[in-house]
Amino acid sequence: MRIENDSRVRVTAPDHVLVVGASASGLTTVEALRRKGYTGAITVLGDEPHPPYDRPPLSKQVLAGDWEPDRASLRTQDVLTALEVRFELGDRAVALDSATRTVRTESGRELRADAVVLATGVRPRTLPGAEDLTGVHVLRTLDDSLALRKDLLACSRLVVVGEGVLGSEIAATARKLGLDVTLTGPLAAPMALQVGPLVSGLLAELHTAQGVRLRLSVGVAGLTGEGGRVAGVRLGTGEVLPADVVVVAIGAVPATDWLADSGLDLDNGVVCDSRCRAAEGIYAVGDVARWQHEHLGRLLRLENRTNATEQAMAVAANILGEEQPYLPVPYFWTDQYDAKLQVHGFLPPDAQVDIIEGDLTARRFVARYRSEGRVTGVLGWNMPKQTRLRRQEVVDSLLHTPAPTH
Structure with missing residues (x-):
């Protein structure tokens, strides 16, 4: 273990961080660690041969042929090289010993680290x-x-x-x-x-x-x-x-099969505390993580691109000792034909829905969702700026008031 001297990081930091999953959440964890001044060794293990790429374009721009596959890459090779990270690609993780924080790969290698970040995502049904x-x-x-x-x-x-x-x-x-x-x-x-x-x-x-x-x-x-x-x-x-x-x-299921004998709590994902910590020195991030959301008072697992980034930044901070709970307001978007939908918060199927900006017939509107007397979410259809401004109502309702009890 080492003491980082950067003014932003004055904690005992792990000598070696192993990220299992060359995904958006895995790469963001790496970048956040480096931005915070972490100078220790980092290894990224990925089961695919490709360097980290973005998934949302796969069903749209890449599938349509509007983008060449390389355009989905999250970073250029020069940027990845500058991170001073060891990428081990094309080798799947098959087991984890959580006590020693050792990952065994399909090729038979064993990788041990002081901190392990699980970023293996989901697999399609x-x-x-x-x-x-x-x-x-x-x-x-x-x-x-x-x-x-x-x-x-x-x-x-x-x-x-x-x-x-x-x-x-x-x-x-x-x-x-x-x-x-x-x-x-x-x-x-x-x-x-x-x-x-x-x-x-x-x-x-x-x-x-x-x-x-x-x-x-x-x-x-x-x-x-x-x-x-x-x-x-x-x-x-x-x-x-x-x-x-x-x-x-x-749909998809969390990619946790390889963790069956790890000793971790697996239940619709890797179960974590509010710091996204699954065990001492082991964290989960992105689609595979199911963590305790302190303001909502329950376990939450999110499958969206924004969460992959935001949760990764929270995990990097907690690896370096900041001990901050992860408290997001969920966000996702989808593009279909000329319609761009953006969603902040939760949209229960039985929620009361009100149109608070624009109108339905023009297909430009913002809808507000209420459940049990609270604003739980907003949805915008081709009104991105107005939807973003209305997000604060969701923040105030979900994060600044107690969750309802049953």
Whole structure:
């Protein structure tokens, strides 16, 4: 252990920090440590061969072909080199000994550090039998996006299974590429779980106007195939939706399988305290972290790009002894066709919704969501500045007043 002399950091700091996951949250942790004056050794272990890249463009700009894959990279090679970090890429972590903070990799190496940051994200859920058919895709990685684009350019009919954020974005991108697109899932409208019935109904109108077939409020029973390639999606009603390509976007689960014997508390993610600490010297960050939000009074796990950055900065500070709770107001956005939606806070499906700026018919508005007498969130549709200004109402309600008791 070392004493850092920088005026901003006067604590006993670890000699070596190991970040497991060459993700946005992993890279941000590294950069935040360096900005705070940390001069110790840092190793980043990643299971993919690529240096850290951004995921939101994968379902939009990269999939559409508007960006070359390299443009999704988070930093240039020169910037990564200047961080003086050892990147170990293309080697998956398979086990963690939390007592000694030692990570074993698929290639058989053992990496030990004084502080370990778990940034392994999530892995997509799949459908039974999908692995036996070509033409069935998930979208999580850069390689997933490139493989899906290649298939889309050679086909005409796409079925997207899953009406959440990712499925809706993929459907929109595929329509822009000129494909015949069907979006299916158990909920009544696109993103119904994320934005509630009012706005999801508007999204349904938007997708329909753009030519997407919505086959919603129905479950998927399985896939059909011909000659080893997918041929359709069988719904719970028995109906088969014909497809040349199928994308499965039915959510994801935290990538914690490799931690099964680590001794850490695993329950819908790596369970952490309010400092994002899972055990002594071990932290979790990004999609895989489930931490105690002190103001909300409950465990929270967020799968969005903004949280990956903000939580990583909090973890870096706590590694260096600042001991500050992580207290975010969640934020996410989505771009579909000409609609840009931005969400601050939480949008319960049963919330009372009021339009407080703009109007619905113009498709430029800000909606405020209330639940149990409190403002829980705001949503903006093509009104980014006004939405950002209204965020303070969410901050005041969620972080400055006690959580309701039951």
